[in-house]
Amino acid sequence: MTYDLNNRTAVVTGAASGIGAEIALVLARSGAKVALLARRAERLAELAAKIEAEGGRALAVSADVTGDLTPAVEAVHAAFGRVDLVVNNAGVMLANPITAGRDDEWRRMIDTNVTGLLTVTRAFTDDLVGAGRDGVADLVNISSVGAHGTFPTYAVYAATKAAVTHLSANLRTEFGPLGVRVTNVEPGLVTSELGDHMDNPEVDAHLAAWREQVPPLHPADIGDVIGFVTSRPKHVNLRQLVVLPTVQV
Template sequence: MSYDLNNRTAVVTGAASGIGAEIALVLARSGAKVALLARRADRLTELADKITAEGGRALAVAADVTGDLTEAVETVHTAFGRVDLVVNNAGVMLANPIDAGRDDEWDRMIDTNLKGLLNVTKAFTADLVEAGATGTADLVNISSIAAHLTFPNYAVYTATKAAVTHLSANLRTELGPKGVRVTNIEPGLVHSELPDHIDNPEVSAHLAQWREDVPPLNPADIGDVVGFATSRPKQVNLRQLIVLPTVQV
């Protein structure tokens, strides 16, 4: 499905696969120029080529959201100019019991899910505020229904997503009066690569069984929600959206 996003310029992080790639496709098919940010340059190039073949405009920008984004921002500005739509989608889900003491996993989740989101937001806030002064500007954060739930072995992951949800609400108090809409989206189970990063066989088996019992959403479903939210009239801000498989309760 496509929406009216003509003359919009978007940045999507975590665009190499899954939800991020589908969000980028929806935005591009809706008329937006889309800068694709992720670490896997080959996957980004493949997606950019697909968008271009469909008649859209896309730019592959290999970048790590946890690091210095100066060069990435300059690349986007040179190619597309000012950005007025930012989707913070990059994230990682790692799961182990707390007493396993996996501070390597904790650091990675905090750095990517929270600090990475802050890095990208900081990098494009000036663009968004400038755009919001005269037109439509959107900051979209992809959180998780896990922000509200408790699961054994997922304590740090759920904590980072709770932080994203709370941060999004607070960012709106600062950016909303400046004309920037802030939308926090909390998906439930979605087909993605996130489970592939879990290195605990017992936890992986439990998650696999859960996904058998509750058929996950497709990444395109989340892309559709982002397209809908960002194509509303300027005065309409869908602040919080929870998107679940119908049978997930």
């Protein structure tokens, strides 16, 4: 589906694949100019070309949310001007027992899932506040149902997503009065590359078996939700959404 997002300017992190790419497609097809942020420049260029071939406007910006975003922000402003819609989608899921002591994985998840989200939010805060004063502004954070559950071997990942969910609720107390809507989205099982970077065969097998039992959502299902959320009238803020496959409990 498409929505009315004409004259909106969006930034989507983690846009090189999966949920991020589908969010970008929905926003662009709905009329928004979309800046695509991720590390994989070639994938971003392909997605930008696809959007433009469909008549949309997109900018591929190779950037790491854990690093200095100044050049990325400058590129977005030069191409599209002020941003009024930010989707913090970049994330990584690495699962191992705590007893494995994988502090390398812990740091990577915290740096990307939590600190990266804060870095992107800070980078576009002035844009969002200005847009909220003049019209509509949205900050959308992609969390996970893992924020509320207990999952062996996924403890640190779940903790980072719990942080995203709680952070989103608190950010709304600051941004809401400034006219910026804050939405936290918690997907359940979704087909994506999120689990492709894990290096534990036992955990991989468990995830594969779970996907056999619970047919996952398609990333486009999440993209559709984001299109709906951000196209609501200015006075409507959908604060928290949990999006699950029907059979997932």
